[in-house]
Amino acid sequence: MSNFKPVKLTPAFKDYLWGGTRLRDDFKKPCDFDKIAESWELSCHKDGQSVIATGEDKGLTLTQFIEKYGKSAVLGSDCDKFENFPILIKLIDAKDNLSVQVHPDNEYAQRVEGEYGKTEMWYVVDCDEGATLLYGFKDKISKEEFKERIENNTLLEVTNAVPVKKGDVFFIQAGTLHAIGKGILIAEIQQNSNTTYRIYDYGRVGKDGKTRELHIDKALDVTELAPAKSYPETPVEQKDGYTQKLLSSCEYFSTYVLDIDTEAELVADEKSFNSILVLEGTPDVGGVETIKGDSVFIPASTGKYAIKGKSKVILTKV
Ligand SMILES: [Zn+2]
Structure with missing residues (x-):
């Protein structure tokens, strides 16, 4: 790493x-x-x-x-x-x-x-x-x-x-x-x-x-001359300290919403950077203090990082 x-x-x-x-x-x-x-x-x-x-x-x-x-x-x-x-x-x-x-x-x-x-x-x-x-x-x-x-x-x-x-x-x-x-x-x-x-x-x-x-x-x-094609509904995954739901995934990005109760331990591996956009709460994102609306960039190969504190965030990777 x-x-x-x-x-x-x-x-x-x-x-x-x-x-x-x-x-x-x-x-x-x-x-x-x-x-x-x-x-x-x-x-x-x-x-x-x-x-x-x-x-x-x-x-x-x-x-x-x-x-x-x-x-x-x-x-x-x-x-x-x-x-x-x-x-x-x-x-x-x-x-x-x-x-x-x-x-x-x-x-x-x-x-x-x-x-x-x-x-x-x-x-x-x-x-x-x-x-x-x-x-x-x-x-x-x-x-x-x-x-x-x-x-x-x-x-x-x-x-x-x-x-x-x-x-x-x-x-x-x-x-x-x-x-x-x-x-x-x-x-x-x-x-x-x-x-x-x-x-x-x-x-x-x-x-x-x-x-x-x-x-x-x-x-x-x-223009596609027809009703829009929505993304299929995905399940909410229960993780340790938070829930995660895939919102959509395509060739360019995969985006999840995370509801964090206490802490979420995540990994930015060698395949993709992570992006965290804070929607609610004031979590600590890998050592960075945030308020709602803040954006944190986690370079690829950073390895493990944690989001601490009750919050809702959007996680995007490629
Ligand atoms: Zn547009």
């Missing part, structure tokens, strides 16, 4: 027009934007990097940290097949509705955008009473009807609005039409990509007084 230790990360922030202030007010995020739409809690993306916040490498971006110690050593052997850092983890505070959007799969994205496509997963951290999100279509629909409904503004009549509650999980395979609804705070685990095709934006204008660009033709190319 290596000399690596878990490190806390400072996120990058985004002030998109639909954001709120809960990431500062409830989660104590150090950001003074008027609106904080997103905090990128585990990110090597060029549009917003996580920065090491603890230990001797404090101040390095996660990308610099990986360059310093070597990709295979830090990320683990299961990441050797990926050219770039494979995932991106965000907290998203939707004070208002997000645009209706879709992401392409790898094949399309690499051909057309020179980037990865995007499969993503949402965990509802908190939400207002009656909040809904948009997840695929109610029924199968033809491309012609999809196009027509975009043009005459009746798309929302055929999309699937799902009421949500805390703890709900949505698996959004590339090609699934989706939108986070207002009043929802979500943890998003996704493939490391920023390619989004916006289809409908409620006619809103941005800070510059203009409507945001739509990408109808590309969306028509990639």
Whole structure:
């Protein structure tokens, strides 16, 4: 095993027009934007990097940290097949509705955008009473009807609005039409990509007084014209001091929710780094003090580490 230790990360922030202030007010995020739409809690993306916040490498971006110690050593052997850092983890505070959007799969994205496509997963951290999100279509629909409904503004009549509650999980395979609804705070685990095709934006204008660009033709190319495919239900596993439930697993990430009663002993082996996102409580994560919303990166080959204290966390590995 290596000399690596878990490190806390400072996120990058985004002030998109639909954001709120809960990431500062409830989660104590150090950001003074008027609106904080997103905090990128585990990110090597060029549009917003996580920065090491603890230990001797404090101040390095996660990308610099990986360059310093070597990709295979830090990320683990299961990441050797990926050219770039494979995932991106965000907290998203939707004070208002997000645009209706879709992401392409790898094949399309690499051909057309020179980037990865995007499969993503949402965990509802908190939400207002009656909040809904948009997840695929109610029924199968033809491309012609999809196009027509975009043009005459009746798309929302055929999309699937799902009421949500805390703890709900949505698996959004590339090609699934989706939108986070207002009043929802979500943890998003996704493939490391920023390619989004916006289809409908409620006619809103941005800070510059203009409507945001739509990408109808590309969306028509990639959208799955059918109800969304959810991830099969998985059992809750009882472990020593905590329970663990797999939320979803795909080629790029496996994500679990852990309900820790006393302590969870975990291992970051040589195959993959671990990422811990704290949802509730103030646990000690491998020697790092945390509050809810904090993100801890555990390099591959760190070996055993413990999460101590009553808490709920999301664990992600490749
Ligand atoms: Zn999305």
